[in-house]
Each structure stands twice: as C-alpha cells, then as structure tokens.
Amino acid sequence: VSLSSNDLVHCVYLCVNKLSPEYDGIELGIGETIIMKAIADSTGRTVKQLKSDYKSKGDLGLVAE
Known part of the structure; x- marks a missing residue:
C-alpha cells in the first residue's frame, strides 16, 4: 500500500x-x-482470556498479536 504523507x-x-x-x-x-x-x-480467544492478557501486558495491540 502506498500512502501520501497526508494519508x-x-x-x-x-x-x-x-x-x-x-x-x-x-x-x-x-x-x-x-x-x-x-x-x-x-x-x-474469549473476552475473558483477552482481559487477563490485557491485565498482564497493558496494551491491546500486544494482546492482539
């Protein structure tokens, strides 16, 4: 994907x-x-698992990896 600086x-x-x-x-x-x-x-994964991972990692981006 090619982006302009504005994009x-x-x-x-x-x-x-x-x-x-x-x-x-x-x-x-x-x-x-x-x-x-x-x-x-x-x-x-379940939302319960994600909440647990979020507590330990502190970032939803890391949880999603």
Missing part, C-alpha cells in the same frame, strides 16, 4: 484510536470492550 498522518491517528489531534476534540468513540470483542472474534 500516513490519518493512519497514525487511527492506530492510536483518534481521528485528529487532541486539540480538535474529536473522538473515535470505540471502547475497549468493542475492540476486545473484535479481537476475540478474529483470534478465537
């Missing part, structure tokens, strides 16, 4: 669960529970 900025914001800089005051509105359900569906 890259938007991708980085999305990766950190944002749509724009903090000062814009715009939030994505996706809670951790919804993200955990999506990870559970795609990995075959």
